Amino acid sequence: xxxxxxxxxxxxxxxxxxxxxxxxxxxxxxxxxxxxxxxxxxxxxxxxxxxxxxxxxxxxxxxxxxxxxxxxxxxxxxxxxxxxxxxxxxxxxxxxxxxxxxxxxxxxxxxxxxxxxxxxxxxxxxxxxxxxxxxxxxxxxxxxxxxxxxxxxxxxxxxxxxxxxxxxxxxxxxxxxxxxxxxxxxxxxxxxxxxxxxxxxxxxxxxxxxxxxxxxxxxxxxxxxxxxxxxxxxxxxxxxxxxxxxxxxxxxxxxxxxxxxxxxxxxxxxxxxxxxxxxxxxxxxxxxxxxxxxxxxxxxxxxxxxxxxxxxxxxxxxxxxxxxxxxxxxxxxxxxxxxxxxxxxxxxxxxxxxxxxxxxxxxxxxxxxxxxxxxxxxxxxxxxxxxxxxxxxxxxxxxxxxxxxxxxxxxxxxxxxxxxxxxxxxxxxxxxxxxxxxxxxxxxxxxxxxxxxxxxxxxxxxxxxxxxxxxxxxxxxxxxxxxxxxxxxxxxxxxxxxxxxxxxxxxxxxxxxxxxxxxxxxxxxxxxxxxx
Amino acid sequence: xxxxxxxxxxxxxxxxxxxxxxxxxxxxxxxxxxxxxxxxxxxxxxxxxxxxxxxxxxxxxxxxxxxxxxxxxxxxxxxxxxx
Numbered sequence: 001x002x003x004x005x006x007x008x009x010x011x012x013x014x015x016x017x018x019x020x021x022x023x024x025x026x027x028x029x030x031x032x033x034x035x036x037x038x039x040x041x042x043x044x045x046x047x048x049x050x051x052x053x054x055x056x057x058x059x060x061x062x063x064x065x066x067x068x069x070x071x072x073x074x075x076x077x078x079x080x081x082x083x084x085x086x087x088x089x090x091x092x093x094x095x096x097x098x099x100x101x102x103x104x105x106x107x108x109x110x111x112x113x114x115x116x117x118x119x120x121x122x123x124x125x126x127x128x129x130x131x132x133x134x135x136x137x138x139x140x141x142x143x144x145x146x147x148x149x150x151x152x153x154x155x156x157x158x159x160x161x162x163x164x165x166x167x168x169x170x171x172x173x174x175x176x177x178x179x180x181x182x183x184x185x186x187x188x189x190x191x192x193x194x195x196x197x198x199x200x201x202x203x204x205x206x207x208x209x210x211x212x213x214x215x216x217x218x219x220x221x222x223x224x225x226x227x228x229x230x231x232x233x234x235x236x237x238x239x240x241x242x243x244x245x246x247x248x249x250x251x252x253x254x255x256x257x258x259x260x261x262x263x264x265x266x267x268x269x270x271x272x273x274x275x276x277x278x279x280x281x282x283x284x285x286x287x288x289x290x291x292x293x294x295x296x297x298x299x300x301x302x303x304x305x306x307x308x309x310x311x312x313x314x315x316x317x318x319x320x321x322x323x324x325x326x327x328x329x330x331x332x333x334x335x336x337x338x339x340x341x342x343x344x345x346x347x348x349x350x351x352x353x354x355x356x357x358x359x360x361x362x363x364x365x366x367x368x369x370x371x372x373x374x375x376x377x378x379x380x381x382x383x384x385x386x387x388x389x390x391x392x393x394x395x396x397x398x399x400x401x402x403x404x405x406x407x408x409x410x411x412x413x414x415x416x417x418x419x420x421x422x423x424x425x426x427x428x429x430x431x432x433x434x435x436x437x438x439x440x441x442x443x444x445x446x447x448x449x450x451x452x453x454x455x456x457x458x459x460x461x462x463x464x465x466x467x468x469x470x471x472x473x474x475x476x477x478x479x480x481x482x483x484x485x486x487x488x489x490x491x492x493x494x495x496x497x498x499x500x501x502x503x504x505x506x507x508x509x510x511x512x513x514x515x516x517x518x519x520x521x522x523x524x525x526x527x528x529x530x531x532x
Numbered sequence: 533x534x535x536x537x538x539x540x541x542x543x544x545x546x547x548x549x550x551x552x553x554x555x556x557x558x559x560x561x562x563x564x565x566x567x568x569x570x571x572x573x574x575x576x577x578x579x580x581x582x583x584x585x586x587x588x589x590x591x592x593x594x595x596x597x598x599x600x601x602x603x604x605x606x607x608x609x610x611x612x613x614x615x
Binding site: 304365 | 570583594
């Protein structure tokens with residue numbers, strides 16, 4: 001079931017909420033939890049009932065391992081638990097990819113039944129791996145199986161995150177307060193939900209109509225013009241941004257209606273001025289996972305080794321930063337799906353982060369104290385960040401590496417730069433320069449694949465740049481209302497004056513948002529992150 | 533000289549090795565005072581201290597120590613020099 005469907009918005013969600021409210025009021029907390037679990041399983045099974053069993057088996061297995069770990073703290077259970085989770089993910093997500101690659105290298109012809117990727121498997125597997133590691137490290141304690149079942153299956157976060165920690169959720173389920181549905185939480189939840197729905201169905205789905213034809217054409221090997229490629233790439237960057245932030249906000253809003261507060265997953269990433277900052281704002285729960293469970297464990301072991309063996313600066317950098325970073329981002333890329341485009345996307349970000357690290361180390365060497373950055377440098381850095389992130393998203397979006405390369409070729413002017421014929425006489429003063437640069441006067445969008453109305457697209461994109469660079473985000477808007485977990489550091493410098501409250505203005509805004517977005521709801525418009 | 537001052541002096545040696553020589557190290561020094569003290573150099577700092585004092589920190593101890601006085605508390609425990 002999709003958040004952006006009439007079935008969910010008009011029937012499923014109200015029924016589940018009313019049922020939960022009534023059962024909670026009557027004081028049957030266990031029944032209320034069971035009601036949420038049953039609803040979540042229905043929500044998941046709507047897509048493919050068979051895989052509900054897979055989900056349940058995974059939950060049962062991990063709960064058992066978790067209990068064993070909390071009792072005995074034996075490393076063998078941890079290793080077994082992680083191995084089984086990885087094996088399950090490997091089978092369902094990567095078996096075909098692996099065999100295709102083996103066949104390609106060995107020129108062989110092994111075959112294997114096509115496995116349908118179970119929805120959400122990457123998310124619930126990672127979530128349970130974090131649970132096992134936390135249990136092993138004594139960072140969480142034991143709770144009932146019913147609560148554990150809800151921790152994994154809770155429908156607002158089941159399909160595409162945020163990846164929640166056991167210790168973040170369990171105390172909330174035990175809090176008597178959540179069983180008394182209250183008006184304030186409902187209004188906060190509804191407002192956040194509709195902001196998210198609006199982002200998804202009005203903005204992201206609309207951008208897809210620009211981005212998709214360009215990427216499809218590139219995949220077919222069509223000669224896309226310079227501006228078409230850029231417009232398509234930028235449209236996709238915004239599509240992904242609004243699709244994922246829309247989803248994350250809908251998840252946050254739905255959970256809030258039930259009195260549950262989820263961790264922050266998205267915080268104006270295009271306002272970042274460096275790549276490390278970007279990953280502290282984009283898919284926050286995944287990048288925390290990469291840092292805490294992939295990068296740092298390797299980094300710590302390697303640093304011990306390097307310091308004991310007195311490596312020089314460069315040697316130390318290679319084994320403590322470069323290698324662990326590339327391994328972590330290789331895996332992070334692969335996590336998104338079994339395609340080399342995702343692996344390259346991950347490696348690109350690994351390289352970005354390494355270059356940034358080298359830059360920092362050099363800067364520390366030269367200046368002992370970093371200066372405060374001004375408005376001008378912030379603006380330049382944000383533009384630069386948008387550029388490198390968009391470059392990586394081109395790889396992320398393309399169906400094949402060749403398709404992405406074809407996009408890059410157009411984007412760097414490798415197929416000439418098509419401009420409209422209006423420029424022909426104006427450019428004459430520049431002599432031969434336009435010719436050398438490959439400027440052609442056959443029209444900005446002469447293929448006509450992008451849109452018949454490029455002016456609309458340009459205005460639309462300009463408006464979106466304004467939103468992502470300058471407007472306060474949902475977390476900031478609700479900062480006095482405890483909108484999400486883990487926002488303290490992010491909100492440290494928040495200064496926005498517009499703050500949500502129960503008043504007539506926000507009521508009108510919410511009504512408009514909800515009516516418009518409900519009108520825009522189309523069938524079958526999946527969230528991009530549902531594929532991971 | 534008390535045990536604390538002695539520890540602080542030794543810690544300062546490690547700090548000067550990891551960061552640059554010009555920084556001042558006192559009981560109040562914390563991660564936000566030193567530009568270079570980010571999450572990655574934090575690990576390097578922790579492990580340099582491990583090596584210097586021949587102790588070993590757990591991952592959660594490492595993440596808890598965000599200033600010099602936390603560091604001294606945990607080191608005192610490890611080295612058993614608490615009066």
